[in-house]
Amino acid sequence: MNPTPAVTVARALAGASIVVTRPAADAAAFVRRARSLGALALRLPGTALRALGALATPEPPCRAWIFTSPAAVRHAFTSARLVPDARVAAFAVGAGTRRALARHGIAAVAPQRADSEGLLALPGLASVRGQRIALVGAPGGRGLIDSELRRRGAEVVALHVYERVPPRWSTRQIEAVRGAPAPLLALVSSGEALVNLAGRLPADVFERLRAGWLVASSERLAALAREAGFEAIEVAASASASDLFAAAQRAWSRARALAAAAGDTPFR
Numbered sequence: 001m002n003p004t005p006a007v008t009v010a011r012a013l014a015g016a017s018i019v020v021t022r023p024a025a026d027a028a029a030f031v032r033r034a035r036s037l038g039a040l041a042l043r044l045p046g047t048a049l050r051a052l053g054a055l056a057t058p059e060p061p062c063r064a065w066i067f068t069s070p071a072a073v074r075h076a077f078t079s080a081r082l083v084p085d086a087r088v089a090a091f092a093v094g095a096g097t098r099r100a101l102a103r104h105g106i107a108a109v110a111p112q113r114a115d116s117e118g119l120l121a122l123p124g125l126a127s128v129r130g131q132r133i134a135l136v137g138a139p140g141g142r143g144l145i146d147s148e149l150r151r152r153g154a155e156v157v158a159l160h161v162y163e164r165v166p167p168r169w170s171t172r173q174i175e176a177v178r179g180a181p182a183p184l185l186a187l188v189s190s191g192e193a194l195v196n197l198a199g200r201l202p203a204d205v206f207e208r209l210r211a212g213w214l215v216a217s218s219e220r221l222a223a224l225a226r227e228a229g230f231e232a233i234e235v236a237a238s239a240s241a242s243d244l245f246a247a248a249q250r251a252w253s254r255a256r257a258l259a260a261a262a263g264d265t266p267f268r
C-alpha cells in the first residue's frame with residue numbers, strides 16, 4: 001500500500017545528510033526541521049555572532065526602524081538595550097524577524113520576498129526623502145538597504161548591535177561532516193558563511209561539501225557558490241527555513257534521480 005501523503009512529507013529527506021550553516025544561536029530550528037523530515041542534521045556554522053554592547057537610542061527620534069534579522073532583534077533588546085518607540089513604523093526583512101519583533105510588542109511590516117530587494121520594494125519605504133530611519137543589524141554585508149535608502153533621500157542611522165566573526169568548529173563537528181553519508185546537502189544563506197567554509201575548513205571536508213549539493217538562498221549566492229567550485233546547486237525562494245527546506249527536497253529528489261539514472265545504489 002502506498003504511504004499516506006503525511007508520511008511521505010514527513011520522510012521527504014530520509015537518508016539525506018543536511019549541513020546547517022546558520023550561526024549556532026539560529027541553528028536549532030533548522031536542525032529540528034531537518035530531523036523531522038528524516039534527515040541526518042549536521043551543525044557547521046558559517047559565521048558566529050558577537051554582541052557589540054549597549055547603544056543609545058537615537059536622538060532626535062527616527063521615524064522608522066528597520067531590523068535586518070532575528071539576531072538583530074535579539075541583540076537590540078538585550079545587549080544593545082535599545083528601546084524603539086512601538087508607535088513608529090517598523091520593518092523586518094523577513095517573517096522570522098517580524099515574529100521576533102512581535103514578541104517584543106512591535107508590529108512590523110515584512111515583505112513576502114525575504115531579502116534586501118523585497119524590503120526595499122515595500123510601499124512604506126518608497127518615499128522616504130527627509131526621513132530619519134534606524135537600520136538595526138551588523139556591520140558588513142551587502143550594504144544595499146543603507147545605500148538605496150540614502151539614494152532615496154533618507155537619513156540612515158546605522159545601529160550595529162552585533163557583528164559576524166569567523167566560526168570555531170569543534171573536532172566533533174568536523175568529523176561528523178567528514179563521516180556523514182554522501183551526498184551532503186549544505187543550506188547556505190550568507191556569502192560570508194560561504195567564504196568562511198571555503199577558506200577555513202580542512203581541504204578534504206570542504207571538498208565533501210563541493211561534491212554534494214548546495215542549497216543557496218538567492219541567485220546571487222548561487223553565483224558565488226559556482227565561483228567557489230560548486231556544481232550541484234538548488235536556489236531557494238528566500239532564506240527562510242520553509243523555502244530552504246523546500247529547495248533541499250528538490251535537490252534531494254534530483255540527487256536520487258541522477259543516482260538511479262547512473263545505475264548507482266539508491267540512497268536510503
